[in-house]
Amino acid sequence: xxxxxxxxxxxxxxxxxxxxxxxxxxxxxxxxxxxxxxxxxxxxxxxxxxxxxxxxxxxxxxxxxxxxxxxxxxxxxxxxxxxxxxxxxxxxxxxxxxxxxxxxxxxxxxxxxxxx
Amino acid sequence: xxxxxxxxxxxxxxxxxxxxxxxxxxxxxxxxxxxxxxxxxxxxxxxxxxxxxxxxxxxxxxxxxxxxxxxxxxxxxxxxxxxxxxxxxxxxxxxxxxxxxxxxxxxxxxxxx
Numbered sequence: 001x002x003x004x005x006x007x008x009x010x011x012x013x014x015x016x017x018x019x020x021x022x023x024x025x026x027x028x029x030x031x032x033x034x035x036x037x038x039x040x041x042x043x044x045x046x047x048x049x050x051x052x053x054x055x056x057x058x059x060x061x062x063x064x065x066x067x068x069x070x071x072x073x074x075x076x077x078x079x080x081x082x083x084x085x086x087x088x089x090x091x092x093x094x095x096x097x098x099x100x101x102x103x104x105x106x107x108x109x110x111x112x113x114x115x116x
Numbered sequence: 117x118x119x120x121x122x123x124x125x126x127x128x129x130x131x132x133x134x135x136x137x138x139x140x141x142x143x144x145x146x147x148x149x150x151x152x153x154x155x156x157x158x159x160x161x162x163x164x165x166x167x168x169x170x171x172x173x174x175x176x177x178x179x180x181x182x183x184x185x186x187x188x189x190x191x192x193x194x195x196x197x198x199x200x201x202x203x204x205x206x207x208x209x210x211x212x213x214x215x216x217x218x219x220x221x222x223x224x225x226x227x228x229x
Contacts, residue, residue, distance in 0.1 A: 043222060043225075044222055044223075045159075045208075047218075050217070091158060100166070101164050101166075101174075102147055102212075102216070103149070103161045104151075104159070106159040107158055
């Protein structure tokens with residue numbers, strides 16, 4: 001079974017600064033996908049970024065980028081030029097590569113607050 | 117607009133009173149799933165469905181039922197709710213074949229007293 005660990009329950013940062021959220025995972029699978037989801041106070045689950053394990057290049061989406069270290073089983077999220085709208089709970093998630101149950105295994109989340 | 121619609125958004129009920137949370141998607145997705153979110157535990161999968169009439173248990177299926185009679189609908193049924201089922205519930209859907217991104221509904225906050 002896979003596990004996902006987010007060791008920072010809460011973080012806060014000043015607006016416009018850069019913040020990094022950590023995530024580690026444990027799996028014996030070689031093919032898998034990793035995701036970061038954002039959950040603002042509206043409760044929506046919003047996909048921020050995803051990474052295929054077979055790709056060495058780190059994924060980037062505008063101000064969001066990841067540092068994917070496959071050997072270390074680490075998948076951190078960097079938010080650059082943070083904005084007030086980035087205030088949310090962030091979940092790291094793992095999905096095994098298969099054509100069956102596309103289950104996401106989630107970490108416990110990091111509550112991020114952007115301070116004006 | 118492509119979306120996953122859950123109803124109701126909030127629900128307060130009493131122990132033992134059967135309830136159904138509805139979920140409907142308009143994207144012709146084969147795959148649908150239910151998760152519950154609890155503080156300190158993240159989201160955990162309850163049940164999933166690969167297609168019409170094909171359902172299976174996730175990680176925390178006890179106390180829940182589902183059905184998939186039509187492709188677009190995937191209701192979650194609590195036949196005898198208990199206080200430990202107080203949680204935030206999410207329905208999600210996607211096309212089959214990872215890594216199709218999961219589309220989530222807006223959640224249902226359930227309180228069982």
